[in-house]
Amino acid sequence: MRVYVVIPKKYSRFIDEELALVKTLYSDRDIVGYSVVKSQPRKAYLSSRRIEELKKLEFDKLIVMDRLKPSQLVNLAREIRRDVVDRVLLILEVFAAHAGSREALLQIELAKLKYTLPLVKEAIRYAKLGELHGFLGAGRYGYEKYYLMLKKKEARLRREAENLRLIRDVQRRARRDLGLPHVIIVGYTCAGKTSLFNAITNLSLPVGPEPFTTLTPKAYRVNYRDVSFILVDTVGFIRDVPPEIIEAFYATLEEVAEADLIINVVDASKPIYSVLYEIATGSEILRKIGAHGKPVIYALNKIDKVSPSTPVLEEVVKYIGSSDAVIPVSCTKGININVLLERVRLELSKKGFLNEENIRFKIWSQA
Ligand SMILES: Nc1nc2c(ncn2[C@@H]2O[C@H](COP(=O)(O)OP(=O)(O)OP(=O)(O)O)[C@@H](O)[C@H]2O)c(=O)[nH]1
Ligand SMILES: [Mg+2]
Structure with a gap:
């Protein structure tokens, strides 16, 4: 092709x-x-x-x-x-x-149907004039039959997706019942979210240079000094994500809306205008999925690739207006991962999530 x-x-x-x-x-x-x-x-x-x-x-x-x-x-x-x-x-x-999971695939199929149905409708007008052959794969059916078939398929997929969502809901609630805070890694595709997840958890989930290596959020329990938390890896953002995709697909990011802390991974080796653009639009996406007002740590990743004379850190700090929550890291070289974890610990402790306090809280609440 x-x-x-x-x-x-x-x-x-x-x-x-x-x-x-x-x-x-x-x-x-x-x-x-x-x-x-x-x-x-x-x-x-x-x-x-x-x-x-x-x-x-x-x-x-x-x-x-x-x-x-x-x-x-x-x-x-x-x-x-x-x-x-x-x-x-x-x-x-x-x-x-x-798509790594049945649910991801379903969400994508649904989004695709939602997007193609109006196209097929439009095509029906022309197909009658015999002007479109096989556009969108409709060749063997004829557009009207094809349209009806897609409608039926949509209803079937919707039911299946709903069932899977219920199962995931139960799993998430069970996780929340553990009482552990949730730390969610977000960021643009290829920023290094999974690399950070792997660096912190010592797991080896697939990473890769091509966009959208990760499509199914993964969660893992992390114990660091006196904090324990659930770390979640997510689907990457992309410039101009169409609303259909946000709606249908980032719904699997409900996790983000329930996060206690967000780590926004940014590829600092990109040109500075891209870095700032991704921070700005990333915040906008977070707002759209209901995660505004949550504490955010910015992990400026891939600093091993950034020349020391590039003022990317300064520019980001200037843009955000604070240097506390901006940490340059390299996930593949293991640079500053501990600094990042310390910051996570600090943010969680502010919210009363140190293990000690958890225990005290539990005893107190039983009394
Ligand atoms: N030089 C360098 N490369 C890195 C670093 N962290 C990640 N990478 C590379 O960047 C690419 C993307 O990394 P991933 O961890 O898959 O990125 P992601 O954000 O999970 O991407 P998606 O799941 O596709 O959205 C991979 O080729 C990594 O090896 C880093 O600190 N330095
Ligand atoms: Mg990934």
């Missing part, structure tokens, strides 16, 4: 990251080229000149790294006579390829 990638100008500073997303599914050899385009509200998203250019190129699928309206997507597919996916569909495909 040869693909061609179109990147909107708004992402021109992040071309490598946008291409990295594509490369999680397609090898360098499959990607025949890419171009940066101005995004304007056109009928088929691209200008007719651009479409003519693309028609001459040899590839099977066009990947547009922007969010397209259903009509734009369908129009573009008609015009260039090839399959088209937009950034949302691509992210959903990446998620599906990495």
Whole structure:
């Protein structure tokens, strides 16, 4: 499958990251080229000149790294006579390829259905005119039958997802009943969340340079000096996460809303504007999933890759307005992990979570 990638100008500073997303599914050899385009509200998203250019190129699928309206997507597919996916569909495909659990897969399938149903509806209008062949995989069915089939599938998946959610709820409640505080690791994809989780727990969960290595939150009990807590690894954030994905998928991040402490892992080896951008948008996502007002520790990770003359720490401290909760670390080299743990201990002790106090509290409450 040869693909061609179109990147909107708004992402021109992040071309490598946008291409990295594509490369999680397609090898360098499959990607025949890419171009940066101005995004304007056109009928088929691209200008007719651009479409003519693309028609001459040899590839099977066009990947547009922007969010397209259903009509734009369908129009573009008609015009260039090839399959088209937009950034949302691509992210959903990446998620599906990495889903580590039945529940993750279900959530992704549901999000995908929610996104594709309007597309299929749009396609029905054209399919009647015989202009779309096999777009979105509908070839063998005809779009109307395909639509009904998808609707049924959606209902079935929804029931299954609900059952699994109930099971997870029970597990989470059982964990909470232990009375241990929850420390949740969040951050952009590839920031090193799982590497930090591994460094603290001595486990070896999969880590990797490609986005979305982790799709199922993992929890583990940690004992450090006089504190014990549950450490949770989570799904990474990504720039412009479409609402469907936040809604359907980050729902598995309910953990975050119940956290006692949040560790926000940031890849400090990125350019400073990216670092600050990720801190700002990360806070916004946390707010959206109901985690505002919780204490946050910022782990500036990968400092082994940062030259000492780069003022990333200073800039972050200036941005956040306090130096207490910003800790430069390297998870793979094991630098400052103890400093971070001390900070975790301090924050938990402020909330009365030292083991001693736990015990005292229990005796007191029994009296
Ligand atoms: N140089 C360097 N690389 C690191 C460090 N921490 C993590 N990495 C690398 O960064 C990449 C991403 O690490 P992960 O721990 O998988 O990142 P993640 O945030 O869990 O990513 P997702 O699960 O995909 O969202 C891997 O290739 C790691 O080896 C670090 O301190 N220094
Ligand atoms: Mg991970």
